[in-house]
Amino acid sequence: MASVSFERVQKSFGSTKVVHGISLDIADGEFMVLVGPSGCGKSTLLRMLAGLEEISGGTIAIDGRVVNDVDSKDRDVAMVFQSYALYPHMTVRENMGFSLRLRKENSELIEERVSQAARILNLEPYLERYPRELSGGQRQRVAMGRAIVRDPKVFLFDEPLSNLDAKLRVAMRAEIKALHQRLKTTTVYVTHDQVEAMTMADRIAVVNDGRIEQFGTPLELYDRPVNLFVAQFIGSPAMNILEGALAKSGNSSCVKALGQSWPVESSGGSDGQAVRYGVRPEHIGLAGQGSGGIAAEVVVVEPMGAQTELVVRVADFSLTVVTHGRANLRPGDRLSLSPEAGHAHVFDPATGRRI
Amino acid sequence: MNRKLLREARLWLIAIPIALWTLIPIYHIFLFSISTKDSAFSGKLWPDHPTLRNFGTVFRQEHFYLHHFWNQIWNSLWIAVAVGTITLAVSTCAAFAISRLKVRGGRSVMNAALFTYFIPAAFLAVPMYKAMGAYGLLNSRWSLVLAMVTLASPYAIWVLKQASDKLPWELDEAARIDGATPLQLFRLVYLPLMLPSLVAIGTYALLLAWNEYLYAFLLLSHENTIPLAVGLGHFLASDDSPWEILMATALIYALPPAAIYYAFRRYMVGGLTSGAVKS
Numbered sequence: 001m002a003s004v005s006f007e008r009v010q011k012s013f014g015s016t017k018v019v020h021g022i023s024l025d026i027a028d029g030e031f032m033v034l035v036g037p038s039g040c041g042k043s044t045l046l047r048m049l050a051g052l053e054e055i056s057g058g059t060i061a062i063d064g065r066v067v068n069d070v071d072s073k074d075r076d077v078a079m080v081f082q083s084y085a086l087y088p089h090m091t092v093r094e095n096m097g098f099s100l101r102l103r104k105e106n107s108e109l110i111e112e113r114v115s116q117a118a119r120i121l122n123l124e125p126y127l128e129r130y131p132r133e134l135s136g137g138q139r140q141r142v143a144m145g146r147a148i149v150r151d152p153k154v155f156l157f158d159e160p161l162s163n164l165d166a167k168l169r170v171a172m173r174a175e176i177k178a179l180h181q182r183l184k185t186t187t188v189y190v191t192h193d194q195v196e197a198m199t200m201a202d203r204i205a206v207v208n209d210g211r212i213e214q215f216g217t218p219l220e221l222y223d224r225p226v227n228l229f230v231a232q233f234i235g236s237p238a239m240n241i242l243e244g245a246l247a248k249s250g251n252s253s254c255v256k257a258l259g260q261s262w263p264v265e266s267s268g269g270s271d272g273q274a275v276r277y278g279v280r281p282e283h284i285g286l287a288g289q290g291s292g293g294i295a296a297e298v299v300v301v302e303p304m305g306a307q308t309e310l311v312v313r314v315a316d317f318s319l320t321v322v323t324h325g326r327a328n329l330r331p332g333d334r335l336s337l338s339p340e341a342g343h344a345h346v347f348d349p350a351t352g353r354r355i
Numbered sequence: 356m357n358r359k360l361l362r363e364a365r366l367w368l369i370a371i372p373i374a375l376w377t378l379i380p381i382y383h384i385f386l387f388s389i390s391t392k393d394s395a396f397s398g399k400l401w402p403d404h405p406t407l408r409n410f411g412t413v414f415r416q417e418h419f420y421l422h423h424f425w426n427q428i429w430n431s432l433w434i435a436v437a438v439g440t441i442t443l444a445v446s447t448c449a450a451f452a453i454s455r456l457k458v459r460g461g462r463s464v465m466n467a468a469l470f471t472y473f474i475p476a477a478f479l480a481v482p483m484y485k486a487m488g489a490y491g492l493l494n495s496r497w498s499l500v501l502a503m504v505t506l507a508s509p510y511a512i513w514v515l516k517q518a519s520d521k522l523p524w525e526l527d528e529a530a531r532i533d534g535a536t537p538l539q540l541f542r543l544v545y546l547p548l549m550l551p552s553l554v555a556i557g558t559y560a561l562l563l564a565w566n567e568y569l570y571a572f573l574l575l576s577h578e579n580t581i582p583l584a585v586g587l588g589h590f591l592a593s594d595d596s597p598w599e600i601l602m603a604t605a606l607i608y609a610l611p612p613a614a615i616y617y618a619f620r621r622y623m624v625g626g627l628t629s630g631a632v633k634s
Contacts, residue, residue: 050528051531051532052528052531052532071531072528072531073531073534073535073536077532078532079528079529079532081525081528081529083523083525085523085525085526085528085529086529087526087529087530087544088548089547089548098530098533098543099533099534102533102534102535102543103534146529146533150533
């Protein structure tokens with residue numbers, strides 16, 4: 001177990017800069033998720049920590065020791081790859097014991113560690129099989145087993161669930177989380193899937209274009225996104241964003257957009273300032289037509305059982321609304337929307353920052 | 356249905372001439388080898404009195420040209436195995452270094468090696484002879500081994516490099532994180548996964564050396580050092596060649612490659628094509 005710290009870390013490939021001076025401190029035992037769109041540099045960050053990529057600038061330290069010039073094998077990190085990267089010519093047992101064998105550990109210790117890991121991951125019946133004889137989920141578990149037998153300082157996961165189908169992904173998500181709660185090993189997990197990030201992380205770093213947009217707990221990111229990028233990236237379905245102008249009168253303020261007044265809690269900014277107004281689909285209440293809210297027309301109804309997703313139109317602009325339970329609505333119905341002022345966000349359109 | 360029939364008919368139209376083209380000379384060799392001396396040129400499709408005596412003559416070295424038969428076939432085998440082994444060792448290391456370790460300048464080395472194929476092997480024979488003379492290796496089996504390794508390696512490196520490129524990178528990275536040194540990566544991960552290609556390339560080099568005539572003829576001249584291919588050539592030195600014995604020897608000489616090819620046929624097709632096209 002160990003802490004990890006990135007200090008103004010940079011990475012360039014030739015003249016292309018892909019990571020622009022990222023600083024990040026990961027606490028001992030923390031489950032940290034790097035999330036962002038593909039090509040944002042999150043995998044590069046992980047690979048630099050693993051020692052698979054040179055660090056162009058800044059320092060990376062594991063447990064206070066700078067590892068920039070330390071070989072992968074001496075960093076005491078274990079990694080789970082998206083493609084699993086199991087050795088095809090070795091059985092599950094040999095795959096899991098490989099790192100210990102390279103370390104010239106005695107065979108009893110290897111046997112003990114491998115069977116312990118196999119027990120944790122329910123792989124005992126498969127120890128003599130080859131990777132090609134396993135399903136995707138089992139291969140994924142073997143890859144994890146290979147990591148945990150080493151008892152490393154840090155676990156690294158590089159989009160480990162991307163190759164699994166949706167149902168298995170949810171199951172493995174829970175398994176990885178349970179594993180972390182059991183082993184309490186510092187973990188850095190890379191994904192492009194914000195749902196994975198939200199459900200698994202102690203803290204999330206949202207990475208975009210080689211920079212960290214925001215670093216915090218999942219609910220901090222959800223409740224108070226610092227900019228438009230984080231606001232739109234975190235949460236599913238995505239936040240509705242409208243262009244409008246701030247209207248302040250005395251203590252109360254609202255945003256004028258689409259010819260309507262959208263409530264916000266009093267915030268900074270000046271009267272008449274152009275802004276982006278953001279409200280999550282689950283923070284818009286519904287009421288019958290003419291009950292004083294914002295008039296809208298239903299376009300699409302998507303019943304999910306526990307909740308219903310609606311696409312509604314306000315002055316030719318489509319918004320998504322999520323309502324709990326079932327809504328007895330059909331396309332073409334008219335209703336009125338009442339966004340919750342306490343959960344509305346206002347951003348500066350030029351900088352994207354929260355006002 | 357008709358279309359399928361037509362396609363099959365066309366396939367047969369191609370296959371039959373090719374099969375005949377290949378098999379008639381072999382049948383001819385076989386026919387000679389079971390004929391007596393006087394009936395060898397009778398022009399019949401099956402001899403009146405087929406005999407295996409020619410083979411006995413060969414095995415007992417009972418003919419003037421065959422006094423060193425066992426010695427020479429041993430030379431052929433020794434040289435072929437040495438060429439196969441050394442080519443494999445050289446080209447596997449080169450392919451690993453170029454493809455997996457990404458050694459600087461590796462590509463240029465490979466291209467330079469391939470470039471040598473622009474020069475026909477026959478043109479290189481004299482320089483090779485001079486070089487072996489300078490090293491004092493003429494008339495040693497090593498001269499032929501070294502020459503054949505030189506000729507076989509570029510292709511071997513190229514094929515193995517292509518095959519190496521297909522192994523997933525993550526395996527190397529996983530092994531590095533697991534704590535493998537480059538040598539351990541080579542021995543424990545790379546070699547086992549490359550096995551089919553290695554068998555194919557080893558067989559290729561081995562057969563190339565087994566069948567070589569020109570360089571063997573040039574570099575080796577003593578009856579005790581020449582391989583059987585050159586020994587067979589000596590039959591043609593006299594005006595009245597003992598064709599039936601020559602062909603019996605040739606048939607024996609052709610059996611080991613056929614056996615090797617048969618044993619490794621699975622690897623040959625897969626291995627050679629797997630490196631040939633980049634998918």
